[in-house]
Structure formats: structure tokens, C-alpha cells
Amino acid sequence: MARVELVNLSKSFGEVKVLHDLNLTVEEGEFVALVGPSGCGKSTLLRIIAGLEDATSGEIVMDNEIVNDLNPRERNIAMVFQSYALYPHMTVEENIGFNLRISGVSKAEKRERARAAAETLGLTDLLDRKPSQLSGGQRQRVAMGRAIVRNPDAFLFDEPLSNLDAKLRAEMRDEIKHLHHKVKTTSIYVTHDQIEAMTLADRVVILKGGVIQQIGTPTELYRNPANSFVAGFIGSPAMNFVDATLETSGGQTTATLQDGTKLVVSVDYAALGRDVKLGLRPEHLELAANSATNAMPGSVRLVEPTGAVNHLKIKVAGQNLTVVDDTLADLALDAPVHLSIAPEYIHVFPKDE
Amino acid sequence: MADTTPDPDVTDIRSDAPRRIRRHSTRRRWVKTLTPWLFISPFIIIFCVFTAFPLMFSAYLSFQEWNPVAGLASMEYVGLDNYRLAMDDPWLWKSLYNTTWLALVSGIPQHLIAIPVAYLLVMAVRSGIRQVYTATFFVPFITSTVAISLIFYTIYSGNSGILNQWLVAISKWPVFSWFLGWVEEAMPIRWLNSSDLIKPSIAFVVIWKYTGFNIVIYSAGFLTVSKDLYDAAKVDGCNAWQQFWNIALPMIRPFAFFAITLTIIGNLQMFEEPYVLTEGNSGGVGQSGLTASYYLYLVGWEWLEMGAAAAISWVLFLFIAIVTAVHFYFNGKKGLGGDR
Ligand SMILES: Nc1ncnc2c1ncn2[C@@H]1O[C@H](COP(=O)(O)OP(=O)(O)OP(=O)(O)O)[C@@H](O)[C@H]1O
Ligand SMILES: [Mg+2]
Numbered sequence: 001m002a003r004v005e006l007v008n009l010s011k012s013f014g015e016v017k018v019l020h021d022l023n024l025t026v027e028e029g030e031f032v033a034l035v036g037p038s039g040c041g042k043s044t045l046l047r048i049i050a051g052l053e054d055a056t057s058g059e060i061v062m063d064n065e066i067v068n069d070l071n072p073r074e075r076n077i078a079m080v081f082q083s084y085a086l087y088p089h090m091t092v093e094e095n096i097g098f099n100l101r102i103s104g105v106s107k108a109e110k111r112e113r114a115r116a117a118a119e120t121l122g123l124t125d126l127l128d129r130k131p132s133q134l135s136g137g138q139r140q141r142v143a144m145g146r147a148i149v150r151n152p153d154a155f156l157f158d159e160p161l162s163n164l165d166a167k168l169r170a171e172m173r174d175e176i177k178h179l180h181h182k183v184k185t186t187s188i189y190v191t192h193d194q195i196e197a198m199t200l201a202d203r204v205v206i207l208k209g210g211v212i213q214q215i216g217t218p219t220e221l222y223r224n225p226a227n228s229f230v231a232g233f234i235g236s237p238a239m240n241f242v243d244a245t246l247e248t249s250g251g252q253t254t255a256t257l258q259d260g261t262k263l264v265v266s267v268d269y270a271a272l273g274r275d276v277k278l279g280l281r282p283e284h285l286e287l288a289a290n291s292a293t294n295a296m297p298g299s300v301r302l303v304e305p306t307g308a309v310n311h312l313k314i315k316v317a318g319q320n321l322t323v324v325d326d327t328l329a330d331l332a333l334d335a336p337v338h339l340s341i342a343p344e345y346i347h348v349f350p351k352d353e
Numbered sequence: 354m355a356d357t358t359p360d361p362d363v364t365d366i367r368s369d370a371p372r373r374i375r376r377h378s379t380r381r382r383w384v385k386t387l388t389p390w391l392f393i394s395p396f397i398i399i400f401c402v403f404t405a406f407p408l409m410f411s412a413y414l415s416f417q418e419w420n421p422v423a424g425l426a427s428m429e430y431v432g433l434d435n436y437r438l439a440m441d442d443p444w445l446w447k448s449l450y451n452t453t454w455l456a457l458v459s460g461i462p463q464h465l466i467a468i469p470v471a472y473l474l475v476m477a478v479r480s481g482i483r484q485v486y487t488a489t490f491f492v493p494f495i496t497s498t499v500a501i502s503l504i505f506y507t508i509y510s511g512n513s514g515i516l517n518q519w520l521v522a523i524s525k526w527p528v529f530s531w532f533l534g535w536v537e538e539a540m541p542i543r544w545l546n547s548s549d550l551i552k553p554s555i556a557f558v559v560i561w562k563y564t565g566f567n568i569v570i571y572s573a574g575f576l577t578v579s580k581d582l583y584d585a586a587k588v589d590g591c592n593a594w595q596q597f598w599n600i601a602l603p604m605i606r607p608f609a610f611f612a613i614t615l616t617i618i619g620n621l622q623m624f625e626e627p628y629v630l631t632e633g634n635s636g637g638v639g640q641s642g643l644t645a646s647y648y649l650y651l652v653g654w655e656w657l658e659m660g661a662a663a664a665i666s667w668v669l670f671l672f673i674a675i676v677t678a679v680h681f682y683f684n685g686k687k688g689l690g691g692d693r
Binding site for chain 2: 047050051052071072073077078079081083085086087088089098099102103146
């Protein structure tokens, strides 16, 4: 187990700068999720930590030792690759046990540990198969098995569950969580699935274009996003953004939408200037009466039932807003409705962000 | 195509229409059956004239006695005599022994050299430079075997050959003189005129000529191994040698199988190198350089025994078929990637 620290880490591929001056400390035993859009440098970052890629500048520190010059073997890190990278000429059992074989673990122990890992991942029936005889999800689980069979100082997971169906994914998520509780190995976990990030991680790192946008616990990110990118990235369905102009008078700050609707917002935002973007979470918008606070007139564009709740698209001020409606109201298309939102739930961001 | 456009005759349904439809469809069926044959006929004709006919003719010939110079009329049925004769001829057995010896000694090193060289080229050399190297190694393969053999003939020459000159020169260098001291005394070494040295000399030429070809095949093989696998192996704790041994080598098995098959078949038919290097003189001193193909050539064209030559060629065919079958039996499944 180890504490992993990145200090002013940068990476360029030729002219292209992929990671910009990252600073991040992952405490011993911590589980950190790394999220960000495709191509933002998540895999590159993991590869640098694993020792497969050299950093252009900056330091990787493990347990107070700079490991920039250590090779992957010396760093003792287990990694699940985004592309699985299974060995095609080895069976599932050989794939899972390969690290143990290389480390000179005895045959009997290797077999036992490989089987235990396979058991955890539901691969017991597939131990004698070659990777080409497995489905995508099964391959992904073998890739997981190759990591968890080891006893590394840190785990790096690169979207390890992306190819599984919803049910299996939930099961595996629980399994990973359980495993982490048991062995408390420092883990860095890349994912596109924010539910995974929120449920598994102690802290979440949001990366965009190779720059860290925000680091925090899942709740912090949800409640206090540092900018509109983080706000839009965390939460599902995604946050609605509407343009507005901000005015402060008599100790109250008001945002005016493009159709003239006025919303009361928290005074703290007064410093942002006149032209702003409002962030309204779909689950904070409610169908309401005309007279409610912060009522916005609109019309129903679409009703998407998801079972427990309906997702509505309501046209307000010339823009479609997504609303999560847990009252399952029976709405006709184009019916006029009003939405309302509590002032403390309105996020305000600078417009040009 | 013709089926989808309506036939004006057929759409015009009158009393005699059913008969007409039948006549049309019969003709169409014939056209349909014959068209594919027409398209593949060039191959079939070429195959019959140049492969099937000679094959059967040689089988037929092997039961005849025939001097080709005396014309077709001189053919005479002799039953199994040709085979019996061939089996009794010590030169046949000698030539098969030489062939096997040369196949092994000139075959194995080709691969033992080509695999690591190809691996280093792929792993450590930039692609542009790699292509220059590969092309250079490939040149001997596309050069005429006769030309190469002639050059080596002069290199090996006892009195004026550059090889002996070099050996003498090197044996006078400080360290080398320790173990090359005997060279002076042994001069001139007759590389191609002593029964012990002929086969190794021939083998060296063959190795020199075909290693480059194998390097090309193995380079192609190593290039198919995804970089991810090496990354995974590194994370699993492999050092450079373990990556080569556990990942790269098993991954190129299909390529190795292909290259080894070509080597086996090619080496068992070896002819030009021994023929030129022994001056076409019955396989050189004590028939040490006489290979099976070489022997076949002697019987057919020097001694004009076409029937016996045909019989020997069938024996040689059987020999190659057995060796290849053994190779396929032991390496085939894994080699052809059937285990992936
Ligand atoms: N070897 C390379 N040479 C040049 N550019 C590269 C190389 N590897 C990655 N990149 C670039 O670096 C950027 C980050 O790539 P990376 O694979 O880290 O993205 P990612 O965040 O993992 O994306 P995804 O979510 O799609 O997996 C991309 O723009 C990519 O094109
Ligand atoms: Mg990636």
C-alpha cells in the first residue's frame, strides 16, 4: 500500500501537451475516481503512474520516494487496461496467474489464488478458455482478475466495467467496493459512469483537457461545483444551463431570463457581473403554480417515463429544460406549465466559461 | 440481373405461354450453370496443362524405361524396376542423407538468427531505418542463386579465395593467434574439395541467402503483436527477456510455422547451391554435396534415364510429404493459430 503523489506533472506527445501541471495526492488506502470527457488524458495519466510512459516534467512520488526512474516492475502497481490487453495465447487461468508466475510464486499457490480471483469475478467456468472465446464483458472481468490476484501497492483501473451490462456492472461495483474495504489498497479508478465514481470513490478528480478542474468528495462536487464544466459533468440527467442577466438592488439579487422572467438567486453571486449562466439541476426543478417563488412559465415538449420518475423537457425562455418529475404528473404535449426552483439551488456561473 | 427485369415474352401471357416459360428457363439454367465454369476455365486449363498432366505423366513414366533423346517411341514398360533400382542405388541413400543433413544444418540457424534480429529490429529500431535494414537483408534472397553460388565458389577457392587469405591474416593477430595457430599449417584449406567441408560450406551459403527472407517474415510477425501486450507484461513484472520469451515468441508462432514449413520444403529440394559449388561434378568428392534433387538431375539429364528419374522424384516427394506431415502433426494446431 502506498501514498501516491503527483507534483507539477506534465506530459506532451511531441508538440501536443496532454497533461498540464497536475498536482494530486492520493492518500494511502484512498479510493480516487478520475472522470473527464474522452481524450482528456485519463489513460495517459494512469500509464505515467504505472511507469509505462515517461512524464515530460514533474514528479511521481510513492511513499515519499520519487519513482520517475523506476520501471513498472519496481513500482509494483497493478493495472486494468482500457483495452484489456489479455494475452491471446494463454488461458484465462494463465492470464490471471501470469504475474504470480513471473514473481516466482509456487504453482500450488498460484493456482489457488487465480481460482479465488476467478471465483470472485464469476469466471470459474471459463478458466480453460482462451480470450478469443470470451465475450467482451468476460474479457473485461479477466482483465480485472489479473489485477486483483496480485497484492500490489496501488491499483489503477482504466474503465474496468465499461463493457458490462447494467446488472453485472452493479454487482462488480459492489465487489470492487467490498474488495477495497477488505484490503484497503490505494486505488485510482477511471470511469465515464458518474454513478460508479460517486458510489465507489472517497474523492473524485475531474479532468478536462489535461487540467484538473476540481477535486473533492462526491457530495462536494455535486453541491459546490467549481465551474460550469464540473456542474454539467456531475449529476444525471445533466444540469440545465440558461443565459441570464444579474442585478442587485436592495440586498436582493435577481436574475432575468431572456423572456423577462425574474428569478431570485443567492446574493453571493453578485460579484460575478452582469451577464451570467444559471445552472438548474433537473431534480431541483418542480412543476408548480403560477404564484410560486421563482416560477417560470413554459410549455411541455416531451415526456419520457423512466418508471420511478418522468423526465420532462419543458420549453422555458426559448430553451428546453430537463426536469425530473417524481409526481408522475399526467401532462399533455404543449400544455402550459410553470416551473419553480428554490433560490439556494440556483448555481450561477460566469457567462464566458 | 436478368431475373429481375421482366421478360417481354413472358409477361405477355397467351395460350402458349406456359411452354415458352419452360423453354426459356431451361436455357437460362444452362447459362447459369456454365457461367461460373467459364470464369474459372483459365485456371483449370493452366492447372491441367502444367500441373495435373506432368504429375500423371511422371507417375506413368516411373513405370517405363525411356531415353528422352531417342523419342517417345523408345518408351518401354518395366513395371517396378525403376523403383527397385532406385532403392538399391547407394547414391540415392547418400543423397537423402546429405539432403537431411543440409536441411537441418542450413535450416535451423536461419531461424535462430532471424528471430532475435527481427525482434530487435521491431523493438529497437525506428520504422524508416528498420525498412532500410530489412531491405538490405532481403537482397540475397532476390539475387540469383547461381550468381551467389559462383561468388562463394571464388570466396572458397583454396589458393586465391578471400576466405583463406583472411584466415591467414587473422591468425596473425595477437589474441586470435592463440586458437588459430594451426591455420598456417593447414593452408590451403580446400573448402569445396574435401568431403568433410563441402556440406558445411554449402550450408553457409544457404544460411546467408535465406536468413534475410526469414527476418522479413518474423519482422511482420513481431509487428502484429500489439504494444498493449508488452505494457501488460511490464505491469505484470516482466523484464525484457521475459517479455520476449513469454509474450513475443508465443505470439509469432503462426509466422514461425509458416517460415519453418517453407524452409523444410525449400531445403529438401536444394539443388543450385550444391550443383554450382561442386562444379556439377556428381556432388563433389565422395558425393558429399549430392542432394536428392541433384541426384534426380543426374539420373534424368546426365544419364538420360527418365523413367528412373521419375521414380526417384516420387520417392523424394514421399520423403518431403512425410517430413512435412510430421511437422504439421506436431506444430500444426498451435502453428496455424488454431489455439487462439
Ligand atoms: N502515443 C500518443 N501519441 C500522441 N498522442 C497521444 C498518444 N496517446 C494519447 N495521445 C493523445 O493524448 C490525449 C489523451 O489521451 P488518453 O488516452 O489519455 O485519453 P482518455 O482520457 O483516456 O480518453 P478515453 O476516455 O477516450 O479513454 C488524446 O488527445 C490522445 O489523442
Ligand atoms: Mg482512456
